[in-house]
Amino acid sequence: MTVRRVSAEERLTTSFALGAYAFEASPRSVARAEEFRGYLPYNEGNRTLVVEEGRTTLAAASAIPMRQNVRGEVLPMAGVAGVSSHPLARRKGHVRTLLHQLLDEMRDEGHQLSALYPFRPSFYARFGYVGLPKPRTAAFSPADLGELLAADLPGEVGWERIGEGYRDWRAFTERCLNDRHGFSIFPGYRDVGLRDRDEHWLLTARSGGTITGAVTYRIDDHGGTLAADDLLVTDPLARALMLQFFARHVDQVERITVQIPADELPELWLTDLAVHVEARVARPGSSAPMARLLAVDALAGLPVGPGRVRVELTGDRWLAGSYLLDGTTGRLELVTGAAATVGSPPAATLTAAGVSALVYGVLDPVEVGLRGLGEVPVDAAAELRRLFPRQAPYLFADF
Incomplete structure (x- = not known):
């Protein structure tokens, strides 16, 4: 089996075909297959990866280079879409492999955030995504x-x-x-x-x-x-x-x-x-969006409240590390190393989903602990609450 990026033309017989089976009525007509070509211009800048075995496409996933506002700052965001797999190749880890590589590549290109509409939220929660409100x-x-x-x-x-x-x-x-x-x-x-x-x-x-x-x-x-x-x-x-x-x-x-x-x-x-x-949320077919941070650098300079807390980000291939989050100037400053412990600020341990939930404003620090997304002592919760007040994000784009 191989993982590779497909060209625009190759989408017709790889990702488009799998996506049609996963998300549309099937079997599709010959005329419907011909309609795929008309979609190519609107996917030209997407990054599409597939898992193949011989000439058979086993799974596909795409990332759309988008932009998103987080607490007043507009940042590059990877919108994940078209995640699908061959019916005979499901539950074999192919989608997991694709997502790791797809997000690796998008992060390397400077995308600091990611969002998607999940086929099953608990699956994407394992990748550090957290739920956002549905319109x-x-x-x-x-x-x-x-x-x-x-x-x-x-x-x-x-x-x-x-x-x-x-x-x-x-x-x-x-x-x-x-x-x-x-x-x-x-x-x-x-x-x-x-x-x-x-x-x-x-x-x-x-x-x-x-x-x-x-x-x-x-x-x-x-x-x-x-x-x-x-x-x-x-x-x-x-x-x-x-x-x-x-x-x-x-x-x-x-x-x-x-x-x-x-x-x-x-x-x-x-x-x-x-x-x-x-707001109807059900699976499959009527999911609420999810999002996550892809890079800690996305936090630097965000407009925040006057909190100050040390966080240990754990269990994530993209965010893991120790950081002091300092909002005393009104803009978040990231401090690492020995300087992060000066003054013995309150400390919390957060998963990728935990810190994403706070930054997007969808969970209170106490809820983060209750949901198993981190360990947040009372003093750290107070500082995180000051840094990241609750705020309802509005994703808007439906992909």
């Missing part, structure tokens, strides 16, 4: 938005197909990347697939000529559902402008659904809004 779906009737119809809101909305408005959409997501913790976006070569397919409407909110909100959506049928994707807004006015636009569909659709971040509260949007909010 919620809010569902409501356009009739309940009626009070907005008469509202005189400052600002305006724009409405066009995504193929026409893609440049504005991309620019706004770049802005969100810089402003929102956890936010990540695809590289340009992949993101343009949204423009080229041109299967969505684009709604934008503007204030003073500047875009302050954007959402893509589709309508499935008359009397059906207006299904909006991620509702991206910079302020409540932008959200109100877009909800006002949706209210005008009261005689066209029965229901509106929209994706929202985990910390959004649609029950407070309007007085008489009857809304159902759901």
Whole structure:
């Protein structure tokens, strides 16, 4: 058996074929196989590794070079996707082998973070990944938005197909990347697939000529559902402008659904809004994302609170070592060696998932200990809590 990186053309008969079996209805038609070629431009910059035996592809995995905001800093992130294996070669360690090599190579190229959507979270937990919040779906009737119809809101909305408005959409997501913790976006070569397919409407909110909100959506049928994707807004006015636009569909659709971040509260949007909010997590097929640090250097310079603690990172091929995390200046300083023990700061032992959970803001230090992701004494927990306050990350990109 060999592990190698495949070329773009080779994806047609290796990773694409395995991925179709793993994630689509099968057996696929000949016409479906021909459609694979159309995907090649949107995968050109991906790194795809396969395990082979003879001419048979046993497993495949890809990494997408992305960017992600972590506590205000935008860092290179490897989005792992297309992890699949031959049905006769499963549970033989091939995916483990691929992931180790894939993350080794992406880390060597400077990617300091990694994220993915797992087929089984406990499997990826062994690779140091920790769960992130899944965006919620809010569902409501356009009739309940009626009070907005008469509202005189400052600002305006724009409405066009995504193929026409893609440049504005991309620019706004770049802005969100810089402003929102956890936010990540695809590289340009992949993101343009949204423009080229041109299967969505684009709604934008503007204030003073500047875009302050954007959402893509589709309508499935008359009397059906207006299904909006991620509702991206910079302020409540932008959200109100877009909800006002949706209210005008009261005689066209029965229901509106929209994706929202985990910390959004649609029950407070309007007085008489009857809304159902759901985040369904199940396996397979409806997983919440996971993420991890790939390099300790990602921590250097992060905006943090004024904590100071020594950590021993254990059990990980990429992070293991002893470090002093010092946030007294408001920016995290990493100290190693003898200097890390000066002043006898509180100490904690953390796994890769444990430190990732704290940095991404998804677990309290006490929860890290309760989950078996480290040993965190009370004094160290207090310092880690000051360094990394709880904060809800919003991954956004679905890969």
